[in-house]
Amino acid sequence: MKTLFSGVQPSGIPTIGNYIGAYKQFTELQDQYDSYFCIVDQHAVTVPQDRLKLRENIRKLAAIYLASGLNPEKITLFIQSEVAAHAKAAWMLQCVGYVGEFERMTQYKDKSRKQSTKDGISLGLLTYPALMASDILIYGSDIVPVGDDQGQHLELTRNLAERFNNKYNDIFTVPEVKHPEVGGRIMSLNDPTKKMSKSDDNQKSFISLLDEPRLAAKKIRSAVTDSDSEVKYDKENKPGISNLLTIYSSLTDESIPSLEKKYDGENYGTFKGDLAGVVETFLTEFQEKVNYYLESDELDEILDRGRDNASRKADKMVAKMERAMGLGRKR
Numbered sequence: 162m163k164t165l166f167s168g169v170q171p172s173g174i175p176t177i178g179n180y181i182g183a184y185k186q187f188t189e190l191q192d193q194y195d196s197y198f199c200i201v202d203q204h205a206v207t208v209p210q211d212r213l214k215l216r217e218n219i220r221k222l223a224a225i226y227l228a229s230g231l232n233p234e235k236i237t238l239f240i241q242s243e244v245a246a247h248a249k250a251a252w253m254l255q256c257v258g259y260v261g262e263f264e265r266m267t268q269y270k271d272k273s274r275k276q277s278t279k280d281g282i283s284l285g286l287l288t289y290p291a292l293m294a295s296d297i298l299i300y301g302s303d304i305v306p307v308g309d310d311q312g313q314h315l316e317l318t319r320n321l322a323e324r325f326n327n328k329y330n331d332i333f334t335v336p337e338v339k340h341p342e343v344g345g346r347i348m349s350l351n352d353p354t355k356k357m358s359k360s361d362d363n364q365k366s367f368i369s370l371l372d373e374p375r376l377a378a379k380k381i382r383s384a385v386t387d388s389d390s391e392v393k394y395d396k397e398n399k400p401g402i403s404n405l406l407t408i409y410s411s412l413t414d415e416s417i418p419s420l421e422k423k424y425d426g427e428n429y430g431t432f433k434g435d436l437a438g439v440v441e442t443f444l445t446e447f448q449e450k451v452n453y454y455l456e457s458d459e460l461d462e463i464l465d466r467g468r469d470n471a472s473r474k475a476d477k478m479v480a481k482m483e484r485a486m487g488l489g490r491k492r
C-alpha cells in the first residue's frame with residue numbers, strides 16, 4: 162500500500178478553505194493509502210502564538226480532522242512536536258538546502274512582510290519548508306494532498322529529496338503532490354484576489370469551521386462580489402462570484418456548470434442567500450461531530466496511538482539518514 166502524508170497548522174481554527182482544499186480530499190483518499198495526518202504545531206510557531214491558545218487550537222484541530230470523516234481505526238493522526246524525528250530530519254535537510262532557494266518561497270515573502278512591520282523576521286519562517294520536507298519524507302510518502310498554495314513547497318521537498326538521494330544514499334521516495342480538482346485555492350471573502358487564510362487578522366475574510374453557523378451565513382451574504390449581477394464562473398473578471406461558486410460546488414458536490422444553469426437569470430442576492438443556507442447547515446452538522454470528539458476521552462487515545470505509530474516509522478528513516486550522512490556511531 163502506498164503512503165500518504167498531509168499536515169495542517171494549529172495557527173488558528175481551520176477555515177472552510179482548509180476543509181475544501183485539504184480535509185475533503187483526505188477522507189476521499191484514506192482508504193487507498195497508508196495515511197498519516199499531522200497537526201503541525203512546530204510550523205505554527207514560525208509566527209508568534211499565544212501558548213494557551215495554541216494548546217487549545219491543537220486539540221480543536223484534532224477534533225476537526227476526525228469530524229471531517231477520518232477513520233481513526235485506519236489512519237494515523239498525531240501531533241508533530243510529539244514525534245522527535247521531524248525536527249531531527251529537518252536539520253539534516255536544512256544542511257542539504259541552499260539559502261537562495263528558501264528565500265524564493267512566496268509564502269516566506271508574504272509572511273515575512275507581515276512580520277517585519279512588528280518584530281524581526283523569525284529564522285524559522287525561512288527554514289520552515291525544510292521541516293515540511295522532513296514531515297513528508299520521513300514516512301516515505303508517495304502522495305501529499307494539499308491546496309494549490311503548497312505547490313512551491315512541495316517542489317522544494319522533491320528537490321531536497323533528490324539532492325539527498327544523489328549526494329548521500331538513495332533512501333527517499335520523491336513524493337507526488339495532489340491538488341483537489343475543485344477548490345484548491347479558496348479566496349478571501351472580502352478580497353477575492355487573496356487566498357483565504359486562518360491566520361488572517363480580519364475575521365470577515367474567512368469562515369472558520371467553528372464559526373457560529375448563523376454568523377458564517379452572514380459573512381457569505383456580505384462577501385465582496387463583482388460589479389455585474391450574473392452568476393457565472395469567470396475567475397479573471399469575476400473573482401468574487403467565482404469563489405462563491407467554488408465553495409457552493411465543493412460543499413454540495415453539484416458541478417459549477419450545473420449551478421450556473423440553476424441560477425441563470427437570478428441575481429447575486431438569491432444565490433448568496435442559498436449558499437448562506439448551505440454553509441449554515443454544513444457547519445451545524447460539522448460542529449456536532451467536533452463537539453463529540455472534544456468531549457470524549459477517545460481523542461487523547463487516538464493521538465497517543467498516532468504518536469507511537471508515527472514514531473516507529475519515522476525513527477527508522479532518521480536512522481537511515483544519519484547513517485547516510487555519517488552522524489553518530491555505527492550501530
Ligand code: ATP
Pocket residue numbers: 168169170171172173176178179181182183306307308309310311344345346347348356357358359360361
Ligand atoms: P496559515 O494562514 O496559518 O498559513 P492556512 O489557512 O494557510 O493557515 P495551513 O495550515 O497553512 O492553512 O494549510 C493547511 C492545508 O490547507 C494545506 O493543504 C493548504 O494547502 C490548504 N489550504 C490553505 N489555504 C487554502 C485555501 N485558501 N484554499 C484551499 N486550500 C487551502
Ligand code: MG
Pocket residue numbers: none
Ligand atoms: Mg498556510
